[in-house]
Amino acid sequence: MDGFEFGGRIKVKLPEIGLGTWKIGGSFTPDHSMDEQLAGIVGRAIDMGYSLIDTAEVYGSGNAEQIVGNALKGRNVFIATKVWQSNLKYDDVLRAAEGSMRRLGIKTVDLYQIHWPSDHVPLRETMRAMEKLVWDGKVKFIGVCNFDEHLLDDARSYLSREDIVTDQVSYSLLDRGPEDTLLDYCRKENIGIIAYEPLARKKVFGGMIGQALSTVAKKTGKTEAQVSLNWLICKGALPIPKSTDIRHLKENIGAAGWRLSEDDVMKLDKAAGETGPEYSGK
Ligand SMILES: NC(=O)c1ccc[n+]([C@@H]2O[C@H](COP(=O)([O-])OP(=O)(O)OC[C@H]3O[C@@H](n4cnc5c(N)ncnc54)[C@H](OP(=O)(O)O)[C@@H]3O)[C@@H](O)[C@H]2O)c1
16 A cells, blocks of 8 residues: 655654544443454454554543554554543653553554643653653654644654654544644644544535535545545545444545545535534534
8 A cells, every 4th residue: 555754854654544443442431342343343454454553542541452452463553542631741651651552562652642732741741751762662653643833843842853753633524624734834844644533523424525525436436435535645644534344444445545636636625615614523
């Protein structure tokens, strides 16, 4: 599968699409009722070719990481996980990373991301801990989520030798917020955008966007989901749709490895510009 190369001083190669895991094994508390089946489904996704999985210590209060760990079975998958807001003090970051590695059954986290910025812990302290994790061989690459370009600048200024390679933000045909200023900054600095809620939790399939997706899907012989995910890839972003439905998993991975025409991207841009107030993500 074709992929992206992101990073300025520090470079990382990533696939064009990944798998999200929010609500796999619980939301903010664990739900163990489907652990085995879910590990089987994530395992099938890896068999299909998903080579990047995004998870977080807070998903199912660790259970999503545990399920992903059970699905890996020694296979080489790029693992992106996240440290929650309540663990951003220096020692807490180091401890949180150990917890994630234990649940995932891995010795190194490929991409360790700050899940949300904090108003309480100085960013300098958190970034020092992130850098220490890289120097100790526990983390390969540092990422953040939900940072605007000013916070990105700040965070990067606290790193001495490492750099931030990705910013994970809400981005879809229904939430084009990153296009205001963040995308330009990230393009200039070659920081990767990982697009969360890339299907706007299924809301892209409705309204004017849904109609435009259906027109482009008919024309290209792809599905609406594939067109909406490929629109993000065309914008240079890496979508991480969540699915536990085998048909959807197959469909979504089929969004990679090709490109919509410029004309179709513009048609979708236009439809997305006519949807009214910005999607709030909830
Ligand atoms: N960093 C952050 O702050 C942050 C915030 C939110 C999310 N995330 C990450 O981003 C990932 C994706 O976001 P999300 O899960 O909230 O939203 P999403 O990927 O936009 O939507 C997921 C929903 O779409 C459905 N779906 C998936 N593929 C489909 C298809 N081909 N056709 C129809 N329905 C489809 C899924 O149901 P089925 O399972 O039935 O397919 C699920 O209900 C998360 O899982 C998480 O890893 C990060």
